[in-house]
Amino acid sequence: EAQVTQNPRYLITVTGKKLTVTCSQNMNHEYMSWYRQDPGLGLRQIYYSMNVEVTDKGDVPEGYKVSRKEKRNFPLILESPSPNQTSLYFCASSLLGRAEKLFFGSGTQLSVL
Amino acid sequence: RKEVEQDPGPFNVPEGATVAFNCTYSNSASQSFFWYRQDCRKEPKLLMSVYSSGNEDGRFTAQLNRASQYISLLIRDSKLSDSATYLCVVNVVGTDKLIFGTGTRLQVFP
Numbered sequence: 001e002a003q004v005t006q007n008p009r010y011l012i013t014v015t016g017k018k019l020t021v022t023c024s025q026n027m028n029h030e031y032m033s034w035y036r037q038d039p040g041l042g043l044r045q046i047y048y049s050m051n052v053e054v055t056d057k058g059d060v061p062e063g064y065k066v067s068r069k070e071k072r073n074f075p076l077i078l079e080s081p082s083p084n085q086t087s088l089y090f091c092a093s094s095l096l097g098r099a100e101k102l103f104f105g106s107g108t109q110l111s112v113l
Numbered sequence: 114r115k116e117v118e119q120d121p122g123p124f125n126v127p128e129g130a131t132v133a134f135n136c137t138y139s140n141s142a143s144q145s146f147f148w149y150r151q152d153c154r155k156e157p158k159l160l161m162s163v164y165s166s167g168n169e170d171g172r173f174t175a176q177l178n179r180a181s182q183y184i185s186l187l188i189r190d191s192k193l194s195d196s197a198t199y200l201c202v203v204n205v206v207g208t209d210k211l212i213f214g215t216g217t218r219l220q221v222f223p
Contacts, residue, residue, distance in 0.1 A: 031209075033211075035213075040121075040215060041215065042200070042213045042214055042215035042216060043157070043200070043213035044213075045210070045211065048209065050209065056209070058210075088154060090156060090157070101159075102149075102157075102159065102211070104156035104157055104158070105156060106155065106156050107154065107155065107156055109154075
């Protein structure tokens with residue numbers, strides 16, 4: 001089954017403790033992206049990647065890191081999480097980077113205490 | 114001014130009603146337009162693309178008005194299962210950037 005898999009689904013952590021949210025897609029998509037969703041602000045792009053070893057900042061990249069060493073994986077790293085990073089995170093992928101073909105993971109609810 | 118604006122709602126309508134949402138965008142260079150549906154705290158899913166000539170998919174009709182810089186979504190014969198948040202998404206020409214609206218919430222009641 002074609003899908004984008006995100007893990008974990010829920011995560012509670014404390015300020016400053018490094019964490020990684022994994023994202024994997026099995027559709028051989030070139031484009032992958034991370035979003036965060038907050039009430040009243042909608043989905044905001046954190047980072048995206050057009051291909052292996054190519055990553056670019058989105059609208060809200062501060063406090064996040066990503067890597068794209070393999071086509072299928074695009075982990076999101078929070079080196080030193082802070083409470084303002086408490087949010088619902090979505091990974092998405094598409095063949096050509098267009099919203100028309102965006103496939104989303106099921107989301108990760110992160111709480112930073 | 115936000116790049117993409119939507120009325121957050123909620124729009125509360127009875128089953129069988131027709132309801133319409135608008136989404137305005139500020140960048141006239143916007144090229145591609147889409148409607149996504151999102152159920153409560155779940156992943157967004159593509160509902161339909163919006164073409165210059167308008168397009169229809171069953172009970173759903175999407176239209177684009179470039180002169181006034183807005184897109185619309187019309188839902189006819191609303192079903193309980195249509196209850197969700199509808200996200201407007203815009204892509205600006207020459208960029209990889211996708212801009213999401215904050216969504217319009219629809220609640221269909223029996």
